Amino acid sequence: MELTRRDAVTALTAAGITTTAGCAGLTGETGSDAEPMEVLVSLADVLYPSDIEPTPEFIETFMYGRITDEESYREELTAGIETLNQLAADEQGGAFHTLSADQRRSVIENTDLRTGPSEPDGSDVARVNYYLLDELLFAFYSSPTGGELIGNTNPRGFPGGFGYSPSLEQ
Amino acid sequence: MTTNQSATADRTPVDSPDVCVVGAGPAGALLSHSLANRGHDVVILEAGPRFDKESRVDRMKRQIHPDRGVDEIWDMGGERDEYTNSSERPMPLNKRRVKGVGGTSLHWASVVPRFRERDFEMQNRHGVGKDWPISYADLQPYYAEAEQEIGVAGPDEAPHQPPREQGYPMDPLPTSYADKLFTKAADALGYDVQPMPMAINTGAYDRDECQGYGTCEHVCPSGGKYSADIHVEKAEAEGAKVLTEVPVQRFEHGPDGEEITAAVYATPDGETRRQEADVFVAAAGAYETPRLLLLSASDQYPNGLANSSGTVGKYVMDHGGALVIGFLPDQETHSAEYGPVISSGIQQFYDDDEDPIGGINMMLLNQAESPLAQMAMESNALGDDLLAELKRQYGGTIGASTSAEMLPREDNTITLDESKTDNHGNPVLDIDITPGQYVRDASAKAADVTTELVEEMGGRIAFEQGSHTPNADYIEPEQYGYHPMGGTRMGEDPSESVVDPTLKTHDLDNLYISGGGVFVTGGAANPTLTIMALSLKAADHIHEELQS
Ligand SMILES: Cc1cc2nc3c(=O)[nH]c(=O)nc-3n(C[C@H](O)[C@H](O)[C@H](O)COP(=O)(O)OP(=O)(O)OC[C@H]3O[C@@H](n4cnc5c(N)ncnc54)[C@H](O)[C@@H]3O)c2cc1C
Numbered sequence: 001m002e003l004t005r006r007d008a009v010t011a012l013t014a015a016g017i018t019t020t021a022g023c024a025g026l027t028g029e030t031g032s033d034a035e036p037m038e039v040l041v042s043l044a045d046v047l048y049p050s051d052i053e054p055t056p057e058f059i060e061t062f063m064y065g066r067i068t069d070e071e072s073y074r075e076e077l078t079a080g081i082e083t084l085n086q087l088a089a090d091e092q093g094g095a096f097h098t099l100s101a102d103q104r105r106s107v108i109e110n111t112d113l114r115t116g117p118s119e120p121d122g123s124d125v126a127r128v129n130y131y132l133l134d135e136l137l138f139a140f141y142s143s144p145t146g147g148e149l150i151g152n153t154n155p156r157g158f159p160g161g162f163g164y165s166p167s168l169e170q
Numbered sequence: 171m172t173t174n175q176s177a178t179a180d181r182t183p184v185d186s187p188d189v190c191v192v193g194a195g196p197a198g199a200l201l202s203h204s205l206a207n208r209g210h211d212v213v214i215l216e217a218g219p220r221f222d223k224e225s226r227v228d229r230m231k232r233q234i235h236p237d238r239g240v241d242e243i244w245d246m247g248g249e250r251d252e253y254t255n256s257s258e259r260p261m262p263l264n265k266r267r268v269k270g271v272g273g274t275s276l277h278w279a280s281v282v283p284r285f286r287e288r289d290f291e292m293q294n295r296h297g298v299g300k301d302w303p304i305s306y307a308d309l310q311p312y313y314a315e316a317e318q319e320i321g322v323a324g325p326d327e328a329p330h331q332p333p334r335e336q337g338y339p340m341d342p343l344p345t346s347y348a349d350k351l352f353t354k355a356a357d358a359l360g361y362d363v364q365p366m367p368m369a370i371n372t373g374a375y376d377r378d379e380c381q382g383y384g385t386c387e388h389v390c391p392s393g394g395k396y397s398a399d400i401h402v403e404k405a406e407a408e409g410a411k412v413l414t415e416v417p418v419q420r421f422e423h424g425p426d427g428e429e430i431t432a433a434v435y436a437t438p439d440g441e442t443r444r445q446e447a448d449v450f451v452a453a454a455g456a457y458e459t460p461r462l463l464l465l466s467a468s469d470q471y472p473n474g475l476a477n478s479s480g481t482v483g484k485y486v487m488d489h490g491g492a493l494v495i496g497f498l499p500d501q502e503t504h505s506a507e508y509g510p511v512i513s514s515g516i517q518q519f520y521d522d523d524e525d526p527i528g529g530i531n532m533m534l535l536n537q538a539e540s541p542l543a544q545m546a547m548e549s550n551a552l553g554d555d556l557l558a559e560l561k562r563q564y565g566g567t568i569g570a571s572t573s574a575e576m577l578p579r580e581d582n583t584i585t586l587d588e589s590k591t592d593n594h595g596n597p598v599l600d601i602d603i604t605p606g607q608y609v610r611d612a613s614a615k616a617a618d619v620t621t622e623l624v625e626e627m628g629g630r631i632a633f634e635q636g637s638h639t640p641n642a643d644y645i646e647p648e649q650y651g652y653h654p655m656g657g658t659r660m661g662e663d664p665s666e667s668v669v670d671p672t673l674k675t676h677d678l679d680n681l682y683i684s685g686g687g688v689f690v691t692g693g694a695a696n697p698t699l700t701i702m703a704l705s706l707k708a709a710d711h712i713h714e715e716l717q718s
Contacts, residue, residue, distance in 0.1 A: 159381035162509030
């Protein structure tokens, strides 16, 4: 399943949230010659279920549409990608987005990514957890697409309207 | 992160206003608007900032993030918000109150039942507590006005409600899936499930309608949930002036000790300013208002202002809780899909003839488990493994939360802790509150009823607070501090109370108190609609006084 902007845009616009915020940061170059979006997609690819193909559109809409302070987020993003690439280089000898899915997974599994603390003002890795991994997980599992996989099309954190109430199962 | 527009805000005192209101929560906001709307010059002094609306999505994400505390959502904590808890139980005040334009209503759940007739006369009816100097009938028109002002969706016809003079401004919220499960079980057991009055816009009001974020408590990004910043802005549109990040340090009185002359406030750049006015209203919430009066001690009033009765900071109350969460194996409960956290309740044990006497207000939850995204972040798994884990963990939960009546007791107190100071060098408040048997019995009854309902649904209890049965490992101590009341109670007798029935202090001719602090008993209904009704009533008295 390819993720699109579609499920996101309507609801976010309805909620009065600017969906373009932060997009400017995505064209900047990083140390590894990849655009930040490529790195995010390669990260989302191992975080999200294998049936899901994360697209830049989805990530852009769901993640950046929800970032209220673009400037500081861009800084965290750039710094986070640097940390991620450092870990990837140490573990697997290459920039994160250039690695295979298995290699990317093992970078996460062999470091404090995911298992370590996730803090907005913590260590480099704690900030990657907070600003990159957790943002991507929030984006997916508070979207109808992520929610649907466990049977909830309006998960908490998503403005999918109110009052959904199917009939009682007998 | 930039979260407010305070850097450039003007903080000079307003030139001779009619009314100076301290605190921009529901109590201060409705009163200020009511007075500004009638042409009075009002200035509001608020300790916290004016939060950017745009920041609400980010705050909502903090709420969902597993490693961020509730106190972080609205930037609470630090030296500014220091306090001491001398109670035996945790009282995490900075996870409860919010400081800023809108006050604690920024993170309330917006459940707005009225108090019952009995709540005003518990001594007369049941020989407990103390009767209010006003009755339900006195407050009834103000309840109606408050409901119209904030926009309440509620049932016009429902059992176990106090008398109504007119319908609610909006139809009740739709029945949720959880409501249906509860209703079916309640029908079998002979209990009544009924819609809960909620201050959530379903479309009729001129703010965004509910968008179903499902995070009402503690952040509503859409603004469909009422919060008091709405009436602060309305008051401003009528000419009121709001100064933010100006914590009032103390009130000053004139040489004869009969009138307040100024509210002395601090500004972020370290200055101290004086706001004069004809009338002053302390609406700083039930935690901070007693402290402010105690901090205003003078040679003439060494025990604090408005405290000739010695009751400032006494008879402090809260509600008992009884959060019970059940798990229904192999059943879908559609947790959180519905949006608003609560839409129905069980009210029949509020005012029945059976023991326990203490009022019981049961709120049925539309989401009894952590948000999906929170579970995802909390896990260490990746990809398909993560999804499999979430499928195993998520869903099948059902629950109810209760507020239960606590009696006023002289020894439940807010005092000053002279050994600890805030960022301005003022002694912090010290709360010392112990729930008695009365409230624990009411909580336990609610926990039992919820348990019965969950078992009727075919479920088992996963988590329980407030029960009397202390031997199961899922039983947790109750959570406290959500509904502070008392501490500056109302009464006719100046030797036993702080304010009179108009909310004016007995001791000072131009000082009013608005908020849960004036409650004589605590009822079981969530307190804020009553706080609002009392504020609108006080505004009428102040208006009359300013006219004459
Ligand atoms: C999580 C949670 C959920 C809740 N849900 C509900 C609910 O569903 N229904 C309900 O009825 N109630 C609910 N409540 C309670 C409700 O929030 C309070 O009853 C209500 O906000 C009280 O209004 P207030 O204006 O008296 O005080 P507050 O809302 O606390 O406002 C007081 C204001 O005064 C300011 N202030 C304090 N000291 C000073 C000073 N020295 N100088 C200047 N300003 C000062 C504060 O910064 C604050 O903005 C809930 C509370 C919590 C914590």
